[in-house]
Amino acid sequence: MTQRFSTSAAARFLRYVTIDTQSDEQSQTYPSTAKQLVLLTQLVAELEAMGIADAAIDQFGYVMATIPPTAGKHEVPAIGFIAHVDTSPEVSGANVRPIVHQNYDGRDLVLPDDPAVVLREGDNPELAEQRGNDIITASGTTLLGADDKAGVAEIMAAAEYLVAHPEIQHGPIKIGFTPDEEVGRGTQYFDVARFGARYAYTLDGPSRGDLEIENFSADAMTLTFKGFNAHPGYAKGRMVSAIKIASEFVHRLPKHGLSPETTEGYDGYVHVHRMEGGVEKATVKMLLRDFAAAGLDEKARMLTDVAEEVVRPFPSAAVEVERQESYRNMKEVLDRHPEVVDHARTAMQRVGLQPRIRQIRGGTDGARLSFMGLPTPNLFAGEHNIHSRLEWTSVQDMDKAVEVIVELCRSWAE
Ligand SMILES: [Zn+2]
Numbered sequence: 001m002t003q004r005f006s007t008s009a010a011a012r013f014l015r016y017v018t019i020d021t022q023s024d025e026q027s028q029t030y031p032s033t034a035k036q037l038v039l040l041t042q043l044v045a046e047l048e049a050m051g052i053a054d055a056a057i058d059q060f061g062y063v064m065a066t067i068p069p070t071a072g073k074h075e076v077p078a079i080g081f082i083a084h085v086d087t088s089p090e091v092s093g094a095n096v097r098p099i100v101h102q103n104y105d106g107r108d109l110v111l112p113d114d115p116a117v118v119l120r121e122g123d124n125p126e127l128a129e130q131r132g133n134d135i136i137t138a139s140g141t142t143l144l145g146a147d148d149k150a151g152v153a154e155i156m157a158a159a160e161y162l163v164a165h166p167e168i169q170h171g172p173i174k175i176g177f178t179p180d181e182e183v184g185r186g187t188q189y190f191d192v193a194r195f196g197a198r199y200a201y202t203l204d205g206p207s208r209g210d211l212e213i214e215n216f217s218a219d220a221m222t223l224t225f226k227g228f229n230a231h232p233g234y235a236k237g238r239m240v241s242a243i244k245i246a247s248e249f250v251h252r253l254p255k256h257g258l259s260p261e262t263t264e265g266y267d268g269y270v271h272v273h274r275m276e277g278g279v280e281k282a283t284v285k286m287l288l289r290d291f292a293a294a295g296l297d298e299k300a301r302m303l304t305d306v307a308e309e310v311v312r313p314f315p316s317a318a319v320e321v322e323r324q325e326s327y328r329n330m331k332e333v334l335d336r337h338p339e340v341v342d343h344a345r346t347a348m349q350r351v352g353l354q355p356r357i358r359q360i361r362g363g364t365d366g367a368r369l370s371f372m373g374l375p376t377p378n379l380f381a382g383e384h385n386i387h388s389r390l391e392w393t394s395v396q397d398m399d400k401a402v403e404v405i406v407e408l409c410r411s412w413a414e
Contacts, residue, residue: 005351008160009398013136013153014098016085017145022093023086023183030189031061031086031179039085039152043177046156050163052175060179060189066196067162067173069413076171076413080197081158081405082376083151083204084181084365087143088387097139100395104135109392111140117389124392126207126384134395146393147386151203152177154381154398158405170409174200178365186365192374199340201408202366205380207356208400211344212378213334214359215367216268217296218326221286223249223307228316229279239279240314246275246282248310258299266359268295270303291329291359327363330370330377337375344377347407351400379404 047055055065087093227242268290366376382397
């Protein structure tokens with residue numbers, strides 16, 4: 001490693017992860033858990049302490065703040081940086097005990113609170129690029145929360161840096177911290193107009209240099225099979241079992257492709273994730289994923305065809321197909337604003353990184369925001385093994401992400 005750009009990101013991160021901010025799918029409130037407000041409120045106080053006067057939290061828990069433009073840069077479009085404070089409901093985020101493993105040299109990192117949990121370079125090829133760096137893990141019984149407190153800490157550290165370095169020219173910089181991303185509701189009440197940014201970046205990605213500009217387009221499909229019930233002792237020639245027809249439908253789904261367990265990269269899939277019912281009625285719930293809208297339509301047609309095929313032999317059976325849009329590929333929006341991705345590329349190159357354009361096999365808050373009128377690709381934050389007790393990040397990746405943010409602000413102002 002050559003010269004190091006040292007920021008407050010890691011120190012902030014080590015504090016933020018000790019605050020439990022797990023979100024909850026079952027909750028009817030917003031945010032889904034009140035404990036997220038502890039960190040969100042603390043962030044407002046820290047922003048105020050930096051001298052950012054308009055930092056505020058709203059009734060939903062969204063934190064928004066502005067770093068005013070430097071002299072003569074009022075005309076530069078306002079750029080936003082967004083991260084989510086909540087952690088995944090899948091793994092405990094309570095009493096997180098972060099551990100800094102200094103000067104990583106390829107050794108196995110045994111997490112002391114459960115020595116069976118070992119981070120090994122063999123299972124984590126990304127660790128090879130981290131030799132000489134300081135790796136941060138949890139202690140073995142919880143997740144770490146790098147997803148997305150790494151992003152939160154990086155944005156905070158970048159804000160602090162910009163405030164302390166008025167010689168760095170930039171336009172208006174908007175900061176946004178959100179709850180409930182992990183339960184798919186991170187943007188539910190996000191007021192794009194009030195946020196006031198023209199373009200934004202989420203800091204919520206994996207390896208240094210990663211620049212995510214594409215995500216799945218996603219739909220949900222519910223197939224309701226209708227049969228005909230009769231007393232099973234006197235059902236000959238009369239009973240038509242919806243649950244058997246639904247099973248036949250599932251059985252005829254593609255077996256050697258088009259499923260989550262057989263696809264990667266740019267391949268889409270159809271995923272049967274729930275089936276319930278009886279003789280009279282049975283429902284099958286499916287998720288459809290594809291990077292292209294046409295591919296999504298094709299998959300919907302294929303499923304409808306199969307469903308109709310399996311009911312055809314039974315005149316008293318029927319199927320109803322309902323398709324619901326979940327989210328769309330943000331590339332559709334970003335392609336209309338190429339400067340958003342161009343500036344990210346430039347900023348990464350300026351800090352010595354080779355940008356790696358990546359696609360996300362899922363949805364992101366950035367995708368939803370993009371379709372709400374705020375084009376928002378996703379930048380690396382240094383998150384690895386997310387939603388896992390083996391989650392890790394590195395001090396140097398966090399510093400690098402701060403550098404990218406600062407450089408992005410500069411690049412937009414030129
Ligand atoms: Zn995340």
